[in-house]
Amino acid sequence: MVQTQAAMEAYNAYWVNSPLPAADVLWMVVILVIAIVALWQARTFVSQF
Amino acid sequence: MDLKLLKTQEHKRRVKFGYMWALFCAVLWGLWYIPGTVVWVLNPFDEMYGEIAATNGDGMALVIVAVLITAFNALTVMLALMVWNGALGKFGEMKRTLKEFHPCSKWFFLASIFGGPMAILGSFIAMGFVGGAFAAVAALMYPVIGSILAQKWYGEKISKRAFLGIGFIILGGITIFGGGVLSELGSGNVAWIGYLGGLMAAAGWGIEGAIAGKGLDIAEPDVGLTLRFVGENIIWWIIIVPLLAIVGFPMFKYALLAFEPMTLLVLIFAGITFGFCYVTWYKSFPLIGVGRGQGIGNLYGLFAVIFIFLFFGDVPSWTILLGGALCLGGSTIMFSEDTGEMESLRGD
Numbered sequence: 544m545v546q547t548q549a550a551m552e553a554y555n556a557y558w559v560n561s562p563l564p565a566a567d568v569l570w571m572v573v574i575l576v577i578a579i580v581a582l583w584q585a586r587t588f589v590s591q592f
Numbered sequence: 593m594d595l596k597l598l599k600t601q602e603h604k605r606r607v608k609f610g611y612m613w614a615l616f617c618a619v620l621w622g623l624w625y626i627p628g629t630v631v632w633v634l635n636p637f638d639e640m641y642g643e644i645a646a647t648n649g650d651g652m653a654l655v656i657v658a659v660l661i662t663a664f665n666a667l668t669v670m671l672a673l674m675v676w677n678g679a680l681g682k683f684g685e686m687k688r689t690l691k692e693f694h695p696c697s698k699w700f701f702l703a704s705i706f707g708g709p710m711a712i713l714g715s716f717i718a719m720g721f722v723g724g725a726f727a728a729v730a731a732l733m734y735p736v737i738g739s740i741l742a743q744k745w746y747g748e749k750i751s752k753r754a755f756l757g758i759g760f761i762i763l764g765g766i767t768i769f770g771g772g773v774l775s776e777l778g779s780g781n782v783a784w785i786g787y788l789g790g791l792m793a794a795a796g797w798g799i800e801g802a803i804a805g806k807g808l809d810i811a812e813p814d815v816g817l818t819l820r821f822v823g824e825n826i827i828w829w830i831i832i833v834p835l836l837a838i839v840g841f842p843m844f845k846y847a848l849l850a851f852e853p854m855t856l857l858v859l860i861f862a863g864i865t866f867g868f869c870y871v872t873w874y875k876s877f878p879l880i881g882v883g884r885g886q887g888i889g890n891l892y893g894l895f896a897v898i899f900i901f902l903f904f905g906d907v908p909s910w911t912i913l914l915g916g917a918l919c920l921g922g923s924t925i926m927f928s929e930d931t932g933e934m935e936s937l938r939g940d
Contacts (some may be wrong), residue, residue, distance in 0.1 A: 545635075545852065546634060546635055546639075546854050546855075547635060547639075547850065549638075550622045550633055550634055550635050550638050551854075553633035553638075554630055554633050554634060554854075554913075557629070557633075557903075557904055558903065558904070558906065559632055559905070560906070561902065561903050561904060561905045562901075562905060563902055563903065566902075566905075569903070570623075570626045570627075570899075571857075571863075571904045573623065574620075574626075574771055574861050574864055574865055575858070575864075577616075577619060577620060577623065578620075578770055578864050578868050580864075581616050581620070581868050581872060582676065582679050582680075582868075583679055584612065584677070585679075585814070585875075586679065586680060588609055588711025589680055590730065591605070592606070592609075
């Protein structure tokens with residue numbers, strides 16, 4: 544199912560008031576960075592214990 | 593260097609990692625509210641809601657769409673956990689744990705019943721029938737249930753200082769969502785099923801934590817959590833979704849329509865945040881105990897407010913700032929506890 548115009552408008556409306564630039568992409572970048580740091584720490588933990 | 597000093601240093605490092613995992617859990621749980629909120633306006637869930645609401649009413653539509661979203665969430669969490677276990681080289685351990693059903697896997701399958709259909713669905717029911725603020729406050733109570741169960745069941749120690757810290761964090765959470773709760777409760781005509789949902793969320797996550805604590809005595813947290821989500825996927829995709837389809841809801845029609853790039857992207861990010869938050873939650877339990885792990889994990893309420901402000905621009909009110917200060921105070925009380933107090937988590 545392709546997204547309707549109404550669905551995309553509702554989706555885009557979420558990011559309009561964000562104080563951050565390009566919030567519609569930035570949230571994904573933040574999640575990826577924190578997830579990679581968590582995974583890196585998990586590897587460190589495995590090597591230490 | 594003598595053995596006692598080495599043991600103390602090793603113990604301090606374990607506690608440090610335990611608190612770090614619980615903090616990762618809180619940050620990722622808070623981030624989960626971003627994809628968890630926006631997915632509702634995307635298709636096919638938006639159209640599914642409209643179709644079911646037209647025949648069965650808004651309340652029923654909300655619960656049924658929540659079931660499908662939660663089922664997809666469980667599926668993408670599984671994928672995220674496969675990446676996690678693959679990166680840590682734990683597939684062999686997973687096979688071994690899965691085979692040992694009686695001593696190991698049964699605990700994680702049991703945890704999936706309390707965590708999935710009880711806690712997550714209960715939380716969605718509370719959101720739908722009372723409101724989001726009530727659901728969040730109700731869920732904040734889960735460390736009380738978790739720590740009491742862990743103490744009664746297998747004698748986990750919980751110091752007065754840790755309990756005070758948990759109390760501060762819960763009070764902070766209530767203050768954060770307090771204004772919303774009062775307006776939701778004051779609006780009247782609240783269905784009792786909403787309160788039942790809140791109770792399901794608090795009891796479900798608390799019981800899950802205590803059961804997981806027991807299972808983690810003999811299994812790896814990374815692997816144990818993956819098995820818990822295998823259990824949850826079985827519950828959703830083999831039992832509940834087909835049952836709802838049999839009684840006439842368009843479950844499979846909309847499930848197939850969810851394979852659309854935008855929806856899948858948001859669901860995958862929900863899976864990464866939820867999967868990684870859960871695995872770090874489980875990893876904290878053997879290191880600092882169920883009560884402390886759940887207490888620090890409860891900081892998700894504060895992080896959710898921060899991320900919602902940063903990405904959605906919803907400005908926090910003074911109650912949120914006060915609640916945030918209480919949460920930070922509670923965390924500081926717990927972080928600053930002498931690690932010697934935690935040398936034995938089980939009172940032996």
